Structures are given as structure tokens and as C-alpha cells.
Amino acid sequence: MSSPIVVAFGNPLLDIQVAADEGQKYLEKYDLKANDAILAEEKHMPIYDDIVANAKVTYVAGGAAQNAARAAAYVLPQGSVAYIGSVGDDDLKETLQKVNDAEGVQSAYQVQPSPTKTGACAVICTNHDRSLCTTLRAAEMFTPSHLSTPEVAKLLTGAKYFYIGGFVLTHGVESVLEITKAASSAGKTVVLNLSAPFIPQFFKVQLEQVLPHVDILIGNESEAAAYAQAAGMGDSALPQIASTLASSTKSNASRPRLVIITQGSQSTLVASSSPSNSSSNLKTSDENPKTYPVPSLSSDKIIDTNGAGDMFAGGFLGALASGKSLDECIEVGHRLGQMCCGQIGPKLAWPKQSVV
Ligand code: 26A
Numbered sequence: 346m347s348s349p350i351v352v353a354f355g356n357p358l359l360d361i362q363v364a365a366d367e368g369q370k371y372l373e374k375y376d377l378k379a380n381d382a383i384l385a386e387e388k389h390m391p392i393y394d395d396i397v398a399n400a401k402v403t404y405v406a407g408g409a410a411q412n413a414a415r416a417a418a419y420v421l422p423q424g425s426v427a428y429i430g431s432v433g434d435d436d437l438k439e440t441l442q443k444v445n446d447a448e449g450v451q452s453a454y455q456v457q458p459s460p461t462k463t464g465a466c467a468v469i470c471t472n473h474d475r476s477l478c479t480t481l482r483a484a485e486m487f488t489p490s491h492l493s494t495p496e497v498a499k500l501l502t503g504a505k506y507f508y509i510g511g512f513v514l515t516h517g518v519e520s521v522l523e524i525t526k527a528a529s530s531a532g533k534t535v536v537l538n539l540s541a542p543f544i545p546q547f548f549k550v551q552l553e554q555v556l557p558h559v560d561i562l563i564g565n566e567s568e569a570a571a572y573a574q575a576a577g578m579g580d581s582a583l584p585q586i587a588s589t590l591a592s593s594t595k596s597n598a599s600r601p602r603l604v605i606i607t608q609g610s611q612s613t614l615v616a617s618s619s620p621s622n623s624s625s626n627l628k629t630s631d632e633n634p635k636t637y638p639v640p641s642l643s644s645d646k647i648i649d650t651n652g653a654g655d656m657f658a659g660g661f662l663g664a665l666a667s668g669k670s671l672d673e674c675i676e677v678g679h680r681l682g683q684m685c686c687g688q689i690g691p692k693l694a695w696p697k698q699s700v701v
Pocket residue numbers: 355356358359360382383384406407408409410412466477478479481510512513515651652653654655691
């Protein structure tokens with residue numbers, strides 16, 4: 346089999362999902378916001394056993410970057426995508442690995458010895474919102490030594506596109522810097538997802554360390570707003586935030602930086618640091634930032650929105666790695682994001698549909 350062209354790095358999590366009809370009471374009980382992604386505090390810890398015992402739950406493979414990896418694999422030929430992260434030696438890991446196997450993602454897991462468990466995310470749905478409450482467990486025990494094991498080192502050398510879930514910045518900045526610096530100095534493409542408002546808010550130092558090595562930054566409107574607040578830009582408008590992020594320092598100056606901001610069903614925004622000067626397939630037009638309308642999706646087609654942003658990002662990445670133009674990559678991203686909204690949790694439609 347050929348070596349994967351895309352490598353993603355993140356926190357592998359099993360999602361334990363509560364549907365919208367039962368979600369409200371758990372939001373209230375655990376003091377969760379309807380649409381947020383947080384690390385569980387002490388007061389949230391009972392939620393996992395509670396929902397398993399008392400709600401109708403669905404178990405789905407999650408972990409934001411792992412979802413994106415599966416979306417990229419959906420678009421690319423078999424054997425194109427690998428995923429790195431840390432798991433426990435347990436049944437949750439088996440479940441995640443099986444889904445990756447079935448969907449064409451090579452799992453390059455670092456496995457922590459028992460009794461450390463694989464991470465989990467309580468996903469509480471209400472209407473079209475989703476509240477994510479995560480206990481990282483094994484995921485935050487990832488060590489940079491895993492990157493130099495022969496199997497993983499080979500993956501990193503062979504890949505051309507690197508996708509980093511911003512969530513790993515809570516514990517793994519050393520590994521992220523190792524991956525992104527090497528990729529950037531080799532002229533490879535680094536994609537970073539802002540992941541959640543709390544990343545720019547509380548992990549700004551780590552974010553600023555990684556940002557120079559990032560070619561493509563993806564986030565949503567609330568993550569961009571959180572960045573603006575943290576960076577002293579107050580309530581700046583989204584186009585200005587996107588342009589500022591695009592033009593911040595870059596280690597590989599030969600390629601412009603793109604900043605992609607999604608806004609759910611509202612238009613996606615793409616800012617480029619140098620729109621007219623792109624040698625790659627990612628030329629932008631004179632409109633900078635450019636807005637891309639999102640095709641409308643009727644409410645009755647939406648089951649939940651868990652993972653939609655990840656599927657957008659992974660779809661974009663898969664299309665990028667297959668040499669598509671920027672406009673096509675955004676289109677594929679929108680398509681996979683919407684496809685995910687029609688499934689329970691971060692899933693796509695199988696058998697595979699043609700999306701490129
Ligand atoms: C560190 N945190 C909070 C997290 C996550 C996370 N993935 C990595 N780290 N919190 C939630 N997720 C995942 O995000 C997906 C939806 O975008 C969930 O597992 C869910 O599948």
C-alpha cells in the first residue's frame with residue numbers, strides 16, 4: 346500500500362451522545378452551554394455514568410481531528426490518510442479503530458497501559474446545537490517519543506499534508522511544534538483547526554507558537570471572535586479577524602496563508618495573505634476575504650450538528666490533497682458538513698457517495 350499523503354493529529358475520543366429530546370435536562374443539570382466544547386471540570390465528571398445509566402445514548406467515533414481524518418479519507422483513494430493520537434488499551438479504542446479501519450484511516454495510536462482509559466466526550470444535543478464535554482484520559486498522555494517510533498516517523502516523512510486539531514494545544518504543543526516545524530520547513534502543507542473558543546482564549550501562547558508554521562487555519566465564527574478578544578481586537582468584524590490572522594508571521598513565506606471561517610448555515614469566509622500570488626492550486630480571487638454561500642439545508646434534514654465542522658475541514662483537506670481548486674475544496678467541505686448533519690454524530694453517509 347502507498348504511504349498516506351495526509352496525517353492528522355488529535356485527541357481520540359469516543360462520543361457518548363444524547364439526542365435533542367433528552368438533552369435540555371442534562372445541560373441544566375451540568376451547567377453546560379447549548380453550543381460549546383469544554384474540558385470536563387470536577388462538577389461534570391458524573392455526566393458520563395449518568396447519561397449511560399439514565400438516557401438513551403448512542404456511541405459514535407469522535408475526537409475532532411479523527412473525524413476530519415475520516416472525512417478526508419472519504420474523499421481520497423484507499424490508504425491516503427493516517428491518524429495519530431493516544432488511547433487506552435480498552436474496548437473504546439477497539440471501537441474507534443474498527444471505525445477507522447472501515448473508513449480507510451490508518452490508526453497510528455500510542456497505547457497507554459491499563460487502567461488508563463480512552464478519552465470520552467459527552468455530546469448533549471438540543472435543537473440544532475451540541476454541547477461537548479470531554480474527559481481526555483489517555484489522549485492527554487501523548488508523548489513526543491511516539492513521533493520518533495519507526496512506524497510514525499515513516500508516516501511523517503511520507504505525508505504531504507498535516508492536519509492538527511487545535512484541541513491538542515491543551516497538552517501537546519511540543520509534539521505539534523515538532524510536526525509542524527518539520528512540515529513547514531520541508532514545504533509541506535500544515536492545516537490547523539482552532540477547534541473551540543477556549544483554545545484562543547486560554548491557550549493563546551501555544552496557538553501563537555504554532556501559527557507561524559500554519560498554511561491553512563480553519564475555525565468557526567465563535568472561535569474567531571474568541572481569538573479577536575484574546576488578541577486585543579475587541580469586537581472586530583469577522584473579515585477583519587480573518588485578514589489579521591492570514592497576515593500574521595509565517596515561517597514558510599513561499600506560500601500564502603489561508604484563513605477559513607465557517608458560520609454554520611451562513612456563508613464561509615476565506616482570507617488569504619496574498620491572494621494574487623499563489624503558485625499552488627489555492628489561488629484566490631481579488632475578493633479578499635471571499636465569501637462562499639452555504640447551500641441551504643432544510644431543517645427536517647438535520648439530525649444533529651455534532652462533527653459537521655470537522656467533516657467540513659476534512660472534506661476540504663481531502664479535496665486539497667487531491668489537487669482541487671480552492672472553490673472546489675470549499676464546495677466539498679460544505680457537502681460533507683451537510684452530509685454529517687443528516688447522521689447521528691460525526692458520521693458520513695455509507696455506502697460512499699460521490700462528493701468531488
Ligand atoms: C480537548 N477537547 C475538549 C477535545 C474535544 C474533542 N476533540 C478533541 N479534544 N471536545 C470535543 N471533541 C470532539 O469534537 C467533535 C465534534 O466536533 C468530539 O469528540 C466530537 O466528535
